[in-house]
Amino acid sequence: MTDKPVVVVLGAGMGGRGVAQALAPTAHLVIVDRDLETAQRACQVAIDAGGTAQPATVNLTDLVAVQQFCTDLKEAHEHVDAVIHMVGGWFGSPTVDDKAIQQFQQLLPGCVTTVQTTSVAFLDALASAPHGRYIMITSTAVRTPTKSNAAYAASKAAAETWVRATGNAFEGTPARAYIVAVSSLVDQAMREANPGKDFAKATDTVDLGKAIGGLLTDDSLANGSYVDLTATT
Numbered sequence: 001m002t003d004k005p006v007v008v009v010l011g012a013g014m015g016g017r018g019v020a021q022a023l024a025p026t027a028h029l030v031i032v033d034r035d036l037e038t039a040q041r042a043c044q045v046a047i048d049a050g051g052t053a054q055p056a057t058v059n060l061t062d063l064v065a066v067q068q069f070c071t072d073l074k075e076a077h078e079h080v081d082a083v084i085h086m087v088g089g090w091f092g093s094p095t096v097d098d099k100a101i102q103q104f105q106q107l108l109p110g111c112v113t114t115v116q117t118t119s120v121a122f123l124d125a126l127a128s129a130p131h132g133r134y135i136m137i138t139s140t141a142v143r144t145p146t147k148s149n150a151a152y153a154a155s156k157a158a159a160e161t162w163v164r165a166t167g168n169a170f171e172g173t174p175a176r177a178y179i180v181a182v183s184s185l186v187d188q189a190m191r192e193a194n195p196g197k198d199f200a201k202a203t204d205t206v207d208l209g210k211a212i213g214g215l216l217t218d219d220s221l222a223n224g225s226y227v228d229l230t231a232t233t
Helices: 014-023 036-048 063-077 098-127 150-169 188-193 205-217
Strands: 006-010 028-032 052-056 082-085 133-139 176-182 226-228
Touching: 006 014, 006 063, 006 098, 014 028, 014 036, 014 205, 028 036, 036 052, 063 098, 082 098, 098 133, 098 150, 133 150, 133 205, 150 176, 176 205
Parallel strands: 006 028, 006 082, 028 052, 082 133, 133 176, 176 226
Antiparallel strands: none
């Protein structure tokens, strides 16, 4: 059991590591990834920053598995305070064609089903938390779709709609649902590996982590809000 807020981070990649580092001083992190070693590496980032963290592997497309995961966390810590959704996938196609339709179907489990299962499984836990949060990281491509990213933008749009509905389900409770938009992400390692590349439109994972940290405790932002991080990068 921990007295600190318990924050579940879905996705242990570059963005997940940035969030882990930012939240390490104030939260106990449960970092989920399909690959245990990847989750462990993200946990180590939090531990190195002075925090506590535990890795987990869960089939996020399986509602029963996610519900059991939530139950296990509540039994271990007595509360779950936030879920940060950072998983999905990406496909691009030459235009809006049959390939794009196939890609959309392939993206649905990672981009949409995982939002549905995790929001449903954790709904009651977040609604009963003092500052319950469900936060989804999305793409600005949803608002400016092109023929080459139709499948990806459409799947993210569906996920955003579900998150807004989740926010509506929180009405009457302290919990909030937020959507955080980026164009792409970059960290220091990527900058060093690509010294000549222009990352002007990318959001640094440090800034992403700081933004998420603020959303976890700031009650001034309306439930269901859309936060565009590209507006400040």
